[in-house]
Amino acid sequence: MVRGNWQRRVEKNEARRDEAKQRKHRMEEKKLFKQKAQKFLASMDEYKDLAWQQVEKRWELHLWVDTLPSDQHQIQPTWEDDLDPKGSKRRNRSTSIESEGAAKFGKSRGRKEKKKHPRSKEVVDESPAEEPSIVPQLSQIRFFTGQQGQQKGVKRGGESSHSQIPKGFKSLAEVILKGAENKQDAKAVLASTEAAHPDAPGDEEVNTGEAPMMEMLYYFSVPAVDGAAGGEMPSFSEFIGDILWKKSCNIGSIVYVTFNGTLLFDRYQKGLLLSDNDLRTCISMAKSATSSSQTSSNLAKSMPGSVLEYILTFLSEFEIAGMSSVCKSWNKEIGKESANLWRHCLERRQWPVNTSEDLEHAPYRQIFLSHYGVRRDLNAIQLGVSDILTRKSRSTTEAVSRSFESSKDTPQYPNHSAGMAGWKNQVIVAYSHECTLRLFSTAEKSGGDGDKLCRELVCQNIDPYRNTKKRTSTLVDLALDDSRIGCLCKIEEENVEEKSTRLLLLNLDEFLTSDVAEEEGILHQIGLENAILDFLFDYDGIDDDLMEFLSYISSGGALEDIIVLVSPSLVACGNGLFLFHASWSIPSVNGVEGEECFFKRLFMYSAGAGAIVLMQNVGSNTVTNEAHESYNLASQVITDEKGVSHCTFAASSAVSSSLTIGSIETNGAIRTDSPIVGTIPEGYSLCQRRKRPMAMVGSTTVVADSMVENAEDEESNKTYKSILSFNLCPASETDSLSFTIDLQGNLEVVDLISFRDEHVLLLCYMFPQTGDTDIDAIDGHWFGPPTEDELVSLVGIVYHVPSRTEIHRVVLLSDQHGSLEPLDISVHDGTVAASLWWKGLLMTGEDVRARQEDSIAGQELATPASKTKKKKKKTPKKGGKKDGFARGMSMRG
Numbered sequence: 082m083v084r085g086n087w088q089r090r091v092e093k094n095e096a097r098r099d100e101a102k103q104r105k106h107r108m109e110e111k112k113l114f115k116q117k118a119q120k121f122l123a124s125m126d127e128y129k130d131l132a133w134q135q136v137e138k139r140w141e142l143h144l145w146v147d148t149l150p151s152d153q154h155q156i157q158p159t160w161e162d163d164l165d166p167k168g169s170k171r172r173n174r175s176t177s178i179e180s181e182g183a184a185k186f187g188k189s190r191g192r193k194e195k196k197k198h199p200r201s202k203e204v205v206d207e208s209p210a211e212e213p214s215i216v217p218q219l220s221q222i223r224f225f226t227g228q229q230g231q232q233k234g235v236k237r238g239g240e241s242s243h244s245q246i247p248k249g250f251k252s253l254a255e256v257i258l259k260g261a262e263n264k265q266d267a268k269a270v271l272a273s274t275e276a277a278h279p280d281a282p283g284d285e286e287v288n289t290g291e292a293p294m295m296e297m298l299y300y301f302s303v304p305a306v307d308g309a310a311g312g313e314m315p316s317f318s319e320f321i322g323d324i325l326w327k328k329s330c331n332i333g334s335i336v337y338v339t340f341n342g343t344l345l346f347d348r349y350q351k352g353l354l355l356s357d358n359d360l361r362t363c364i365s366m367a368k369s370a371t372s373s374s375q376t377s378s379n380l381a382k383s384m385p386g387s388v389l390e391y392i393l394t395f396l397s398e399f400e401i402a403g404m405s406s407v408c409k410s411w412n413k414e415i416g417k418e419s420a421n422l423w424r425h426c427l428e429r430r431q432w433p434v435n436t437s438e439d440l441e442h443a444p445y446r447q448i449f450l451s452h453y454g455v456r457r458d459l460n461a462i463q464l465g466v467s468d469i470l471t472r473k474s475r476s477t478t479e480a481v482s483r484s485f486e487s488s489k490d491t492p493q494y495p496n497h498s499a500g501m502a503g504w505k506n507q508v509i510v511a512y513s514h515e516c517t518l519r520l521f522s523t524a525e526k527s528g529g530d531g532d533k534l535c536r537e538l539v540c541q542n543i544d545p546y547r548n549t550k551k552r553t554s555t556l557v558d559l560a561l562d563d564s565r566i567g568c569l570c571k572i573e574e575e576n577v578e579e580k581s582t583r584l585l586l587l588n589l590d591e592f593l594t595s596d597v598a599e600e601e602g603i604l605h606q607i608g609l610e611n612a613i614l615d616f617l618f619d620y621d622g623i624d625d626d627l628m629e630f631l632s633y634i635s636s637g638g639a640l641e642d643i644i645v646l647v648s649p650s651l652v653a654c655g656n657g658l659f660l661f662h663a664s665w666s667i668p669s670v671n672g673v674e675g676e677e678c679f680f681k682r683l684f685m686y687s688a689g690a691g692a693i694v695l696m697q698n699v700g701s702n703t704v705t706n707e708a709h710e711s712y713n714l715a716s717q718v719i720t721d722e723k724g725v726s727h728c729t730f731a732a733s734s735a736v737s738s739s740l741t742i743g744s745i746e747t748n749g750a751i752r753t754d755s756p757i758v759g760t761i762p763e764g765y766s767l768c769q770r771r772k773r774p775m776a777m778v779g780s781t782t783v784v785a786d787s788m789v790e791n792a793e794d795e796e797s798n799k800t801y802k803s804i805l806s807f808n809l810c811p812a813s814e815t816d817s818l819s820f821t822i823d824l825q826g827n828l829e830v831v832d833l834i835s836f837r838d839e840h841v842l843l844l845c846y847m848f849p850q851t852g853d854t855d856i857d858a859i860d861g862h863w864f865g866p867p868t869e870d871e872l873v874s875l876v877g878i879v880y881h882v883p884s885r886t887e888i889h890r891v892v893l894l895s896d897q898h899g900s901l902e903p904l905d906i907s908v909h910d911g912t913v914a915a916s917l918w919w920k921g922l923l924m925t926g927e928d929v930r931a932r933q934e935d936s937i938a939g940q941e942l943a944t945p946a947s948k949t950k951k952k953k954k955k956t957p958k959k960g961g962k963k964d965g966f967a968r969g970m971s972m973r974g
């Protein structure tokens with residue numbers, strides 16, 4: 082008996098838990114259905130004015146709900162339920178007589194029943210089983226197809242006896258198929274709707290021959306005359322919500338909604354089934370969307386391609402791209418065959434077209450999309466920068482941003498981005514003063530709205546002297562190899578004038594999985610000054626400058642008097658090789674301070690060998706170290722079909738107009754061409770405030786030289802002149818070709834970014850135009866706010882490198898006082914990231930937008946997420962009460 086009680090309790094607990102899970106699932110499902118219905122009604126409210134203008138066309142809404150309306154009667158079982166199961170047409174005898182106990186015969190009448198123990202099994206076994214309540218159901222065949230016949234493999238009369246169509250009921254198939262011009266499209270819509278229904282028959286049900294049934298739905302229609310009867314034109318939310326309230330139904334009970342024979346809403350799919358344009362067309366036209374799609378489909382098939390091409394030339398590029406989704410024929414015509422259409426779009430924007438002679442088969446569409454993609458990314462950067470600086474979080478699919486001012490443990494002033502490197506949907510940023518590497522990625526916001534945010538995944542502190550205050554570390558550059566991260570770090574010590582430089586190397590896998598601050602041996606530190614001296618002592622090549630260095634050492638010169646300076650620029654060359662620039666000097670023969678000669682070289686460090694392996698002469702030696710901080714490097718690594726990496730690099734300084742371009746051979750040797758020397762216009766001098774902007778795009782090295790006009794009055798507004806140079810580097814050993822372009826405007830170029838395969842992005846300061854000011858024109862406005870022409874702005878300009886043509890120009894930032902800092906932008910194929918100093922970071926690009934659209938589309942079909950269960954708090958067990966002896970009491974009390 083004890084075992085039976087225990088087993089019965091277990092079964093009851095399991096049944097109770099299952100019932101609680103099902104109840105919770107139903108509640109979450111109802112919430113999801115209600116959200117979809119609210120979004121649907123909100124979309125309908127946007128076109129309420131357009132809908133009420135069509136009242137004379139007598140449009141009508143058809144609704145199906147899963148709750149019995151108060152003005153409809155409960156469906157009763159059919160008379161077939163009372164038939165004799167043996168097949169006789171005679172009705173069975175009424176069961177009410179037997180239930181009353183009055184029709185008892187024989188010895189059973191008047192006999193006293195035997196008493197039974199309450200825990201006896203006989204009580205449970207002999208208790209009459211409760212008859213299940215009859216739930217009305219619908220036939221899926223009738224509701225989704227409108228057919229009255231039987232399904233294949235089902236016997237006549239095989240439908241459930243509880244399947245009954247109430248009076249005045251219309252199925253979904255009757256409403257959609259009625260008046261549809263294209264029956265095939267209407268049937269396709271019904272088939273997809275039936276497949277999305279949770280009670281859709283599976284293969285096992287079809288094979289068994291049972292008729293597919295579904296839960297009972299209740300139908301009613303809402304004509305437009307009911308809403309316009311009062312004179313006022315309410316919104317759809319108020320109109321439909323009032324009708325549902327009168328029928329004792331809620332919004333979440335809506336299952337299907339049709340408008341003039343067009344299926345608008347299906348709660349088992351994504352809710353609203355039409356796009357904004359299709360919904361507007363459906364409401365504004367008397368015909369249904371099904372018939373409209375049939376008409377457009379026939380028009381697309383019969384319309385000549387030249388006529389369609391001519392019509393689309395009057396639309397914008399964004400609208401043309403949307404027209405390719407109308408049907409397959411339009412997609413084929415617009416995407417593959419209408420070359421003149423995309424050529425017209427290129428010429429309308431004055432964008433460069435393909436310069437090949439075979440114009441008939443020129444990929445104009447691909448050319449246009451490459452230009453348009455860069456333009457779209459730059460506009461997204463402008464939008465993201467505005468969101469971060471104004472602290473607005475707008476829901477957009479163009480860019481995702483992250484503001485640091487509202488988050489904890491984020492970079493603060495005066496931190497800025499020392500370097501960025503990224504790959505698909507992710508980017509690594511090195512922050513200068515806190516010496517941290519942070520990995521950011523796109524992620525979905527909590528709440529399930531489909532919006533995305535920029536989330537920080539990993540943060541590693543790589544400061545080699547984070548536990549001491551006597552030395553201060555600052556990151557100055559970052560380079561990302563195939564499997565390693567390289568950073569240049571400047572070390573400033575107390576009572577030491579010169580800063581030292583360390584190369585920090587970190588394995589990419591360990592950066593993602595390990596804690597650099599806690600575990601030892603992960604971060605590799607190389608003192609570059611000592612590494613350079615060790616390399617010079619062991620160098621066995623022929624170098625005149627090195628001979629002078631060795632002669633100084635052999636003559637008893639002090640090693641402490643040798644100055645080694647490393648430029649703040651680092652590039653990755655593939656296969657664990659990192660290239661940097663440095664210069665060393667020895668005391669002058671006369672012993673006069675300031676007359677030392679600095680010998681400039683390029684050094685290559687190998688992470689595999691753990692030492693410097695190569696040195697290459699670059700440029701000419703200088704008496705002063707004026708070119709140290711402004712030296713800049715750029716590299717480009719390309720992997721061929723055989724998997725062999727080829728690296729080309731460029732080196733230049735802001736104090737000189739010369740440019741050195743070289744390459745790294747497969748055997749590891751460095752080959753450099755003769756320097757390319759530019760010209761400086763008369764009356765101008767080079768701006769030496771920053772590194773010389775430089776970028777490598779394909780086989781072209783783009784360099785920008787910003788010059789300022791020599792003026793007698795230093796306090797007057799300066800006039801800037803910027804020249805953009807395109808230096809071609811052919812594979813042969815012939816001299817490199819160079820082309821120059823004068824940029825329009827009072828511009829100073831501060832950075833160049835390679836933007837995919839054929840474009841380059843210029844970040845420029847645009848200063849107010851100088852000129853004589855008319856005092857009478859500004860009389861009375863001395864203290865007024867400056868106009869846009871008087872502000873210093875940070876402008877982004879995109880150039881197409883092969884054709885050397887400007888594609889797009891946009892103002893990214895503007896500042897009244899001219900204290901702007903340039904943005905740090907990283908581009909890796911379809912992922913673009915921009916860092917706004919200590920303010921925040923944003924990500925955009927084709928990969929980010931594609932992930933946004935996939936998440937939004939997937940969210941519509943996603944099931945409600947289950948909440949994490951809260952852990953039950955365990956109450957501490959109390960020990961037994963101690964007696965008097967345990968409390969220290971004696972036997973005498």
